[in-house]
Amino acid sequence: MSDTKxxxxxxxxxxxxxxxxxxNQDISDIVSKINREKIEKPSIFIGTGTCGLxxxxxxxxxxxxxxxRNKNIDADIIETGCIGLCSSEPLxxxxxxxxxxxxFENVTENKVEFILNEIFNLDxxxxxxxxxxxxxxxxxxxxxxxxxxxxxxxxQKRIVLKNCGIVNPTSIEEYIASGGYKSYLKVIKSKSxxxxxxxxxxxxxxxRGGGGFLSGKKWKFALNTPCSQKYLICNAxxxxxxxxxxxxxxxxxxxxxxxxxxxxxxxxxxxxxxxYIRAEYPLAIKRLKIxxxxxxxxxxxxxxxxxxxxxxxxxxxxxxxxxxCGEETALIHSxxxxxxxxxxxxxxxxxxxxxxxxxxxxxxxTLANVPTIIEKGSDWYKSIGTENSKGTKVFxxxxxxxxxxxxxxxxxxxxxxxxxxIAGGIPNNKKFKSVQIGGPSGGCITEQNLDIxxxxxxxxxxxxxxxxxxxxxxxxxxxxxxxAKFFMDFIQRExxxxxxxxxxxxxxxxxxLEDITHKPVNGNSHEALRRFKGVTQLEKLARVIKExxxxxxxxxxxxxxxxxxxxxxxxxxxxxxxxxxxxxVCTELRTFSIDVDKCTGCTVCAKKCPTNAxxxxxxxxxxxxxxxxxxxxxCEEVCKFDAIVIS
Amino acid sequence: MKTEEIxxxxxxxxxxxxxxxxxxIQENEGWLSEKIISDVGKCLNIPAGKVYGVATFYNQFRFQxxxxxxxxxxxxxxxxxxxxxxxxxxxxxxxxxxxxxxSRDGLFSIEVVACIGACGLAPVICxxxxxxxxxxxxxxxxxxxxxxxQNLN
Numbered sequence: 001m002s003d004t005k006x007x008x009x010x011x012x013x014x015x016x017x018x019x020x021x022x023x024n025q026d027i028s029d030i031v032s033k034i035n036r037e038k039i040e041k042p043s044i045f046i047g048t049g050t051c052g053l054x055x056x057x058x059x060x061x062x063x064x065x066x067x068x069r070n071k072n073i074d075a076d077i078i079e080t081g082c083i084g085l086c087s088s089e090p091l092x093x094x095x096x097x098x099x100x101x102x103x104f105e106n107v108t109e110n111k112v113e114f115i116l117n118e119i120f121n122l123d124x125x126x127x128x129x130x131x132x133x134x135x136x137x138x139x140x141x142x143x144x145x146x147x148x149x150x151x152x153x154x155x156q157k158r159i160v161l162k163n164c165g166i167v168n169p170t171s172i173e174e175y176i177a178s179g180g181y182k183s184y185l186k187v188i189k190s191k192s193x194x195x196x197x198x199x200x201x202x203x204x205x206x207x208r209g210g211g212g213f214l215s216g217k218k219w220k221f222a223l224n225t226p227c228s229q230k231y232l233i234c235n236a237x238x239x240x241x242x243x244x245x246x247x248x249x250x251x252x253x254x255x256x257x258x259x260x261x262x263x264x265x266x267x268x269x270x271x272x273x274x275x276y277i278r279a280e281y282p283l284a285i286k287r288l289k290i291x292x293x294x295x296x297x298x299x300x301x302x303x304x305x306x307x308x309x310x311x312x313x314x315x316x317x318x319x320x321x322x323x324x325c326g327e328e329t330a331l332i333h334s335x336x337x338x339x340x341x342x343x344x345x346x347x348x349x350x351x352x353x354x355x356x357x358x359x360x361x362x363x364x365x366t367l368a369n370v371p372t373i374i375e376k377g378s379d380w381y382k383s384i385g386t387e388n389s390k391g392t393k394v395f396x397x398x399x400x401x402x403x404x405x406x407x408x409x410x411x412x413x414x415x416x417x418x419x420x421x422i423a424g425g426i427p428n429n430k431k432f433k434s435v436q437i438g439g440p441s442g443g444c445i446t447e448q449n450l451d452i453x454x455x456x457x458x459x460x461x462x463x464x465x466x467x468x469x470x471x472x473x474x475x476x477x478x479x480x481x482x483x484a485k486f487f488m489d490f491i492q493r494e495x496x497x498x499x500x501x502x503x504x505x506x507x508x509x510x511x512x513l514e515d516i517t518h519k520p521v522n523g524n525s526h527e528a529l530r531r532f533k534g535v536t537q538l539e540k541l542a543r544v545i546k547e548x549x550x551x552x553x554x555x556x557x558x559x560x561x562x563x564x565x566x567x568x569x570x571x572x573x574x575x576x577x578x579x580x581x582x583x584x585v586c587t588e589l590r591t592f593s594i595d596v597d598k599c600t601g602c603t604v605c606a607k608k609c610p611t612n613a614x615x616x617x618x619x620x621x622x623x624x625x626x627x628x629x630x631x632x633x634x635c636e637e638v639c640k641f642d643a644i645v646i647s
Numbered sequence: 648m649k650t651e652e653i654x655x656x657x658x659x660x661x662x663x664x665x666x667x668x669x670x671x672i673q674e675n676e677g678w679l680s681e682k683i684i685s686d687v688g689k690c691l692n693i694p695a696g697k698v699y700g701v702a703t704f705y706n707q708f709r710f711q712x713x714x715x716x717x718x719x720x721x722x723x724x725x726x727x728x729x730x731x732x733x734x735x736x737x738x739x740x741x742x743x744x745x746x747x748x749x750s751r752d753g754l755f756s757i758e759v760v761a762c763i764g765a766c767g768l769a770p771v772i773c774x775x776x777x778x779x780x781x782x783x784x785x786x787x788x789x790x791x792x793x794x795x796x797q798n799l800n
Contacts (some may be wrong), residue, residue: 054765054778086767154761166711241762279670279707281762282776320705324763337665339704396766398725404767415744436724472697472724486727496704 007034008298011176016185016306031220034177036095038137042075042120045093045101047165049082049251050283055089056108063112064092073120081252083165086150086405087621088130091165094119100138103130103147128505133565154401155422157384159391160368161408166253169287170292175255180299181300183374188308193223195500196267202371202388203378207237209326209363210441212456218360222268223352225358230270231352233361234279235331239323240439241490242470246364248285248406250277254291260367261311262300264376268360271311276331279318289316290542321496327551328361330496335412341496342551365394365466385411393466399473402427407456416450419473430475432532434567440487441556444480463563465556479585480568481575485513487560495553502554505545509561512538517586519631531576539565590646596621596645605635605644650675654690663692667700677713706761714749714756716794717775717781723762730783731770737784741791753757754798
């Protein structure tokens, strides 16, 4: 650490304060040392983001430390964020002086010694190789493909995730040495706020949190509202269950977010800003706080930044777990210390927001795009993507796909490409059924729509929405009615309770869905009729909730139900008329019977049955009275003779 | 930092510190008791009812002590699709408590979390900050029995 501290004056003088792209050999030598282009001692990188830790990266890290200590090797160990390939965690990269950095996958603690032994002997192990990072200055390892040729990375275009999993997130030096904070200083020294808003508007950057409003346009509203105090809020309260790109960006590259925030704040004339981040992300909070402190130390946050008379400060506010706080006005209330309940708009936060002052709220991914747009220009950014959706989008791939993790693709890539080319398709030779996009506010995309291009407008056309970019893939073993019920249950619990359509309507929708997935104790034809009526009411209820709810949460709450009803009506019908679930997920719709040949009449099941649905005399086979059975599965668990048959 | 110190640090500061105070105290004590709610109210000059109203609005705040082993189970979409509901069922059954409760011996508590953000490793549970990835009903049984023996030793 001591040597990196010495770099502070060097970096400020030669990089941050110098206007020219210097060709000075001495300076570029030091820079390539800091950004690890050229290294003097071996470096071992371990991805210790939350997903890495979940897969056991902490144990791998410990094993590497022990190895280094035992063998007396002078090496750097660097903890990085997540490169995005969660299913291959833990990831370990090794860089030997003079050679390319090389990445290994699934490095559990027991593999560390073997891999390090081999590579320190300049021998490449045959297994677990992900690829190498090609660079001009270092020697190539023979017969090893470039990591970005890997099918998972090949079709990606990484802007937001560029540094994630590669750089040390707790080193501002590395960020500056790879060109960071240059955009910010360029902006505050040579551009006016309105020029900045124009530039971002022209680039076509749209809000990545879900709404997709043009960021530059939004900034202009706040800029043009005269007020002595304005605020910028970064929304890192990633409530969508199934999306984790904001966490990955903050854990892997926090300085990019800080730089984006600093630029945005300058563009709207705000001097104070907040990051509203989920409390469930302790590691992200820790790394963000370290990064903020480092930026303060470098004078990039604070008063009179680099003698430009620009002030900027960042406060970190932890969210307390409420999905509705993704809504702008609810988020503002939460920061103010109130319940996170939305209020009617207008007035929009850009005119009257936090503490009644003009406030702009942007999502992490939106802000993380900003530094690169400044660096490369709005024309460059405009050249990526489709007509109305520019740039890239990060998606969090999870569920039933071979490779899970984060992918950043240019807008306009097809869903099929993402799922089958990048993520490798469905595991275990199962059949693809659908992919849920946009979380609890979104919808599903089925086989027939797989070739639509991902952008804001085409997703809405098929009844889905971009949302924050969670892609949960489902195969034939997933029951769509169950998925709809899951989302309804989530929304119903997270509804803040302020407006009636959302509070009561979502509860009612959930009840209808529960009705059709539960087994009636005494089923008769009237029940079937009621269930059927329930489904017709679902659509009516959904329409009312959509039209009359106060905020975005309520207005989009029925989407998962509407979307599954549209594409998977047959599954609903199967649940209602035939009382079966072909995916086998709705356990209460299973039929239980007893195999008379296997049953010994031990009476255990009859004693345990909560509804006394099992009858029979001791030592002779028992029977299940179907009308009484609630399909809880208790009999199957307690039977020692495998006599319970489930169909 | 002790709870009194936290309260004196925030004495008579603005309403916007309410959630941070509650968060710091919970971090320290593990949960929020009735007394703490009224103390926080006095500290920030807010009626205790309002404090309670805010605290119960958010999922993060607990009104029961944490167990020795605090188990967070992720109920995000990816975890659900890969079977977290059966994991939760098994957890509730084997510990004989429901979600958001603490067992009577104070050993286990279950908290349902909307999403931990490790969707690539679904289904995920997190015990005292340590993640367990790709949990199945069988592996959960082993984890629980390991914890029980660990506690006895």
